[in-house]
Amino acid sequence: MSQEDKFKKVIAHAKEYGFVFQSSEIYDGLSAVYDYGQNGVLLKNNIREYWWKSMVQMHENIVGLDAAIFMQPTTWKASGHVDAFNDPLIDNKDSKKRYRADVLIEDHVEKIRQKIEKEVKKAAKRFGDSFDAEMFKQTNPRVVANQEKIDAINKRFADAFEANDLEEVRNIIIDLGIACPVSGSKNWTEVRQFNLMFGTQMGSVAEGASDLYLRPETAQGIFVNFLNVQKTGRMKIPFGIAQTGKAFRNEIVARQFIFRMREFEQMEMQFFVRPGTEMEWYNTWKETRMKWHQSLGLGDEYYRFHDHEKLAHYANAAADIEFKFPFGFKELEGIHSRTDFDLKQHQEFSGKKLQYFDPEINENYVPYVVETSIGLDRMFLAMFSSALEDETLEDGSTRVVLRLPYVLAPVKAAILPLLKKDGLPEMAREIMKDLQFDFNVQYDEKDAIGKRYRRMDAIGTPLCITVDHQSLEDKTVTIRHRDSMEQQRVKVSELKSIVDGLVNMTNVLKSL
Numbered sequence: 071m072s073q074e075d076k077f078k079k080v081i082a083h084a085k086e087y088g089f090v091f092q093s094s095e096i097y098d099g100l101s102a103v104y105d106y107g108q109n110g111v112l113l114k115n116n117i118r119e120y121w122w123k124s125m126v127q128m129h130e131n132i133v134g135l136d137a138a139i140f141m142q143p144t145t146w147k148a149s150g151h152v153d154a155f156n157d158p159l160i161d162n163k164d165s166k167k168r169y170r171a172d173v174l175i176e177d178h179v180e181k182i183r184q185k186i187e188k189e190v191k192k193a194a195k196r197f198g199d200s201f202d203a204e205m206f207k208q209t210n211p212r213v214v215a216n217q218e219k220i221d222a223i224n225k226r227f228a229d230a231f232e233a234n235d236l237e238e239v240r241n242i243i244i245d246l247g248i249a250c251p252v253s254g255s256k257n258w259t260e261v262r263q264f265n266l267m268f269g270t271q272m273g274s275v276a277e278g279a280s281d282l283y284l285r286p287e288t289a290q291g292i293f294v295n296f297l298n299v300q301k302t303g304r305m306k307i308p309f310g311i312a313q314t315g316k317a318f319r320n321e322i323v324a325r326q327f328i329f330r331m332r333e334f335e336q337m338e339m340q341f342f343v344r345p346g347t348e349m350e351w352y353n354t355w356k357e358t359r360m361k362w363h364q365s366l367g368l369g370d371e372y373y374r375f376h377d378h379e380k381l382a383h384y385a386n387a388a389a390d391i392e393f394k395f396p397f398g399f400k401e402l403e404g405i406h407s408r409t410d411f412d413l414k415q416h417q418e419f420s421g422k423k424l425q426y427f428d429p430e431i432n433e434n435y436v437p438y439v440v441e442t443s444i445g446l447d448r449m450f451l452a453m454f455s456s457a458l459e460d461e462t463l464e465d466g467s468t469r470v471v472l473r474l475p476y477v478l479a480p481v482k483a484a485i486l487p488l489l490k491k492d493g494l495p496e497m498a499r500e501i502m503k504d505l506q507f508d509f510n511v512q513y514d515e516k517d518a519i520g521k522r523y524r525r526m527d528a529i530g531t532p533l534c535i536t537v538d539h540q541s542l543e544d545k546t547v548t549i550r551h552r553d554s555m556e557q558q559r560v561k562v563s564e565l566k567s568i569v570d571g572l573v574n575m576t577n578v579l580k581s582l
């Protein structure tokens with residue numbers, strides 16, 4: 071199946087099984103805005119909970135915050151968003167399609183990178199066990215030439231970006247012969263900057279109203295509360311403040327479903343450190359966050375780091391954790407060393423000191439910040455798209471199964487009476503009543519048992535608990551496992567601890 075078909079399947083499945091709907095669909099929807107349905111909201115909550123527990127609950131020096139979406143507008147002057155939160159956009163004159171100039175160049179580079187990967191794979195097959203991929207990359211002339219091409223493009227783009235030279239950005243696109251994916255033409259407009267913030271107004275009368283922005287990131291709410299939290303929580307550096315919440319960006323090209331939305335949710339943590347120690351913490355957080363992703367058990371091949379060549383105005387080091395989405399490796403999370411830029415800016419614009427007295431070195435300073443920032447919706451897409459599988463079974467039949475990590479699954483167990491009579495529904499409901507204190511469980515008595523199993527496979531339910539006639543006699547039930555489809559007979563009295571052992575978040579948190 072092509073990448074495109076696979077992705078279409080993901081989107082269709084998300085709708086059909088109540089995970090993600092287009093916003094205001096009955097009015098033909100709103101571009102790049104989505105709603106989460108009955109199963110989607112549970113998966114989203116579980117991802118958020120896993121993030122929150124691992125970041126806040128498991129770290130005694132990280133605390134939470136829930137800042138408002140609206141902020142005093144000077145915040146965005148100070149942070150640089152009013153002047154510099156722009157994307158360079160370019161239009162194709164023939165297709166009238168609009169693109170981000172940097173994304174066109176990145177996609178071009180990715181194609182060259184894929185050529186290298188292909189070459190390496192081919193050679194690995196040819197040479198077998200003795201193959202040394204690193205050595206091959208350094209010595210094969212074709213690979214070396216392609217790598218040099220990539221480095222040259224990256225350097226040229228980084229220089230143009232640094233100098234804010236939009237004409238040079240356009241020249242790069244022309245020189246690389248990049249064509250519009252829709253029209254195939256190379257007939258491009260100038261490159262222009264486009265500010266991504268949404269504006270709105272507060273106040274009832276037009277003259278007296280003040281212009282506000284919908285926050286484009288959650289981070290600034292943390293910076294402006296730095297001293298409030300540090301003082302009232304008696305926090306000692308190094309310490310972190312974490313929050314999850316909505317952010318809004320008027321994205322130029324909002325596409326790829328919930329990958330790039332105009333309203334989305336972020337999970338961010340700002341870690342305040344002593345100046346000079348930021349690189350150490352930057353590396354620690356890179357590692358810690360990668361471990362968090364890997365703990366979900368998808369396999370290491372889904373993740374890679376991408377160290378930034380071009381740095382945002384506030385950063386002295388930055389890397390992305392990229393995930394293998396159905397449309398290729400793309401950013402899932404960013405880890406940035408933001409220096410003291412934000413706190414210093416807020417100090418200057420507000421006229422209030424944002425400093426910390428460090429008793430260990432007897433000094434006052436503006437702390438440096440290392441941040442980890444992940445999109446909740448993007449994490450949702452990562453989990454959902456990689457979990458969806460069309461499986462062919464031994465007997466030749468097929469099933470659609472959503473192999474979500476157990477801890478993230480919306481429904482942990484389904485309770486199914488084999489028949490809708492003979493007291494089986496009553497016993498099943500009793501079991502459900504007992505389990506629902508601890509787990510999100512679902513009762514289902516409609517249709518044949520096989521059909522019910524398939525429905526649960528399709529929403530990723532790890533366990534199906536079936537109540538049959540033997541259950542009435544000896545107080546046992548069968549548990550059917552989603553992935554292996556194996557069934558085991560267990561005592562009702564042991565159910566809670568069995569389910570708990572399989573789906574409890576504690577087990578995954580312990581592996582971190």
Ligand code: ATP
Pocket residue numbers: 287319321328329330331332334335336401402403404443444445446447448
């Ligand atoms: P991109 O380069 O993809 O636009 P970014 O580098 O601007 O992303 P950050 O500002 O670092 O992103 O935001 C942190 C995280 O927030 C990203 O890693 C991503 O997971 C998420 N995110 C950013 N923009 C969007 C969006 N429009 N829709 C969904 N998630 C987003």
